Amino acid sequence: MNSLLRVLFSTITVAVLYLQANAQTNTFEVRIANHAVGTIEANRKLNGGAKSIIIKTRIQIMLSKINSDIINEYSNNVLTNAKSSRISGKTGEDKQTTTRRNGKEYTIMVNGEKSVIDNAEIEECVADLYFAEPKQINRVFSETLGRFLPVKSLGGGVYELILPEGKKNVFKYENGTLVQVEVNHTLGKAVFVKIS
Template identity: 85%
Template sequence: MKSLFRVLFSVITAAVLYLPSHAQTNTFEVRIANHAVGTIEANRKVSGQAKNIVIKTRIQIMLSKINSDIINEYNNNVLTTAKSSRISGKNGEDKETTTRRNGKEYAVVVNGEKSVIDNAEIEECVADLYFVEPKQVTRVFSETLGRFLPLKSIGGGVYELILPEGKKNVFKYENGTLVLVEVNHTFGKAIFVKVS
């Protein structure tokens, strides 16, 4: 009887410890004016009903460094928390945004300014674009800006993310995998190219 209990305990422990989880890492090289200036490492881990996405951007342009981190947590494919931070060095503009689900609303704090998004379930964020082609998606939540942005398919696996000031970031997919992003920043156009 004791040996049967030990065997059952071992089987149950192994089943719990080795629940299926899936991890994926995509790495992009950041290029400005055809020069490599940094990297983006996008990690996604899915375990049961939980999903976690971490995106780390490290850019160095001459004497200026930009470090940006996004951390998203989801439960049942719905965003529960998002944290975005950008540290831009001596003369840059630092930014911090947090988004937390509270019942049927989200509390958003952008650089200390609070707002609320009522009656919403955020299912797609900008971070998700690094892992899944957004077929049938017309808007995504920006963890950095703390608001929804329109997303438009222009065909052939190419999508435009429309920013509040009217600029457009372009996401290009091949066979459902993100291979290139064109970003229009204040310092010019940057291109993110998938390297692994």
């Protein structure tokens, strides 16, 4: 009986460790003018060739709330579905974007406007930047904007993500782990700092 309990305990321990090794959560504090205004929780799950990433952003600035969610699904390291939603309290700047793979093309809907990307396999998205340094990557797909954005290495684990209007978000990595993001937003400059 004792050996049966040991085997059962060992099996459960291995299963729990395996699940934890294939799930990762990174939490960032959002700061504006050096004041904490919200959090970003980035969660990634790996299961063989399948991957899912969920990023939840919750920000409150005075009387205004911004809730943003990104949900990506990948098969064999290729994006199959992405959904991005942003709900802004008083500003009314709500945004919904969906990206779906259909054969060798992607159908993208941004606030009801449809576009198509032909002959593409999207392997890297903005959400992936929260989990891995973009070494040897020169562009990522923006789940929110529904288009590719250039990524430029500045050296020393620092990368610029160049937005369509020319603004730049700066991602800083230490030993391959994202530790800080500087974002130039309509509300001003925001900094995301990894807290766990």
